[in-house]
Amino acid sequence: MVIEHDLAALPAESLSRWFRLWFDPQDERHDETAEFSGVIHSMIAQPHSISIDFGTADPEAFWDMLQLLDDAGATRIRIGSSRAESADPDQ
Known part of the structure; x- marks a missing residue:
């Protein structure tokens, strides 16, 4: 997902605090009983946009x-x- 903004x-x-909360590369919060990891997979911050693979993170990550x-x-x-957006919606 790409989130564009005017900041x-x-x-x-x-942003660093949000990333540490939702990204867990060391599996410090890993729950073996959980069906999914509950974390984002990646984030790339660029001027005026943030690309985030929300993975299996709770929807709260998006709203946060x-x-x-x-x-x-x-x-x-x-x-x-x-x-990449395609001109052909069937692709």
């Missing part, structure tokens, strides 16, 4: 990201697919 700069500390952007002062947010 001049992302709030580094808030939107709140983070809103709290940072974003007035425009656009959600899109991370895949």
